[in-house]
Ligand code: HEM
């Protein structure tokens with residue numbers, strides 16, 4: 074008989090804050106599908122190869138309704154797969170509900186938000202300029218801009234926006250127990266309920282009102298649906314975009330040669346944002362799934378009921394996907410990176426996120442041509458234990 | 472090159488429109504893909520191949536010949 078062996082811990086330590094965990098490339102090249110022990114103490118499959126991660130995320134044999142939350146200390150799943158919540162739903166309900174929401178996020182609709190986003194960005198940069206350096210770019214810019222954009226989209230009254238942001242952040246922490254996450258969820262629920270009631274009484278041209286009045290033959294769009302959808306959108310849109318702004322600015326400021334390329338040719342912004350998304354792939358722990366039947370991924374048999382982590386960050390550094398993955402190069406031709414996931418759950422807000430990031434970085438570096446870090450990168454604190462990776466603060470001056 | 476789409480698989484991610492907006496559009500009613508031309512000219516073939524590669528749901532199929 075062979076001794077039962079414990080699978081190695083999933084690599085997390087980064088010696089360069091802008092690169093994936095040091096040991097993940099070794100895990101991928103040894104076996105793109107392997108066993109690992111996760112934060113919760115559970116063993117599960119760790120998928121790190123680009124093609125294998127895509128295969129998991131698009132395969133309907135995998136469900137998002139996992140029994141254990143592998144990336145938390147206590148492993149307790151706090152999310153419930155209610156109608157409209159998307160992230161926690163499987164087909165066929167996921168498909169139906171996603172279509173109800175997707176029409177509000179088409180490329181065309183998102184393009185129409187450009188002037189509004191530009192105004193929000195300009196207003197924040199005006200305030201920063203008036204205040205004078207050094208400032209914390211996370212607090213003054215990266216956090217409030219996405220918060221304002223999504224609040225506008227939802228029609229959240231100005232006086233309740235700070236509270237929305239605070240709760241959304243509390244929901245995403247992993248350094249707390251399930252009870253604390255649940256408490257934040259309750260507060261969020263209360264706020265969203267209020268918002269839905271207000272929009273029912275007094276519809277506007279916002280997203281919630283559009284959903285309330287949407288054509289819905291099955292009658293799925295009730296209060297619960299609206300709160301679930303709004304809750305998912307808020308959580309999924311705030312922290313993610315804020316992290317990309319803070320971390321992306323830090324990386325660009327750390328790479329003056331790349332920033333110079335962007336300044337010489339502002340048309341590069343589209344490519345630059347795609348490379349930032351790939352290089353930073355902020356969903357640092359990857360997507361969790363569970364097999365609903367026996368399935369084969371990259372020649373490895375995964376049994377029914379077994380959990381899988383699709384490590385999108387490792388996949389986006391697979392040399393089978395991009396040449397010299399560790400070279401940050403904003404002139405690369407965009408390729409289908411996995412920063413927004415893949416398959417039926419691929420980010421519904423990605424076109425909005427792209428537009429926001431394009432406007433943010435073009436405007437920031439145009440308005441402040443001498444912008445620089447006010448603290449060396451080595452002294453910055455990174456979000457090593459949060460679902461979405463980023464910087465806690467980014468002191469800059471000009 | 473001939474293109475077919477499967478609207479049931481489409482998840483309205485809009486990657487196809489970003490890659491090839493002369494060939495694909497999104498329906499205002501459900502965000503799903505609409506094919507503007509099923510036999511695009513040679514000029515657009517690289518864009519169409521990108522759309523297929525970027526599509527997260529396998530809703531776009533290209534038939535050569
Ligand atoms: C740079 C910013 C963003 C990043 C990196 C990001 C990343 C992701 C990822 C990786 C997923 C897939 C999760 C999975 O497969 O389990 C996802 C899903 C989702 N995202 Fe984003 N996101 C961003 C911005 C946004 C924005 C701005 C919105 C909304 C306005 C949004 C709304 C959503 C929603 C609703 C889902 C769930 C879709 C589904 O399950 O069908 N995201 N996002």
Ligand code: SF4
Nearest residue numbers: 481482484485487526
């Ligand atoms: S890229 Fe694919 S999933 Fe997205 S809208 Fe086009 S066909 Fe649909």
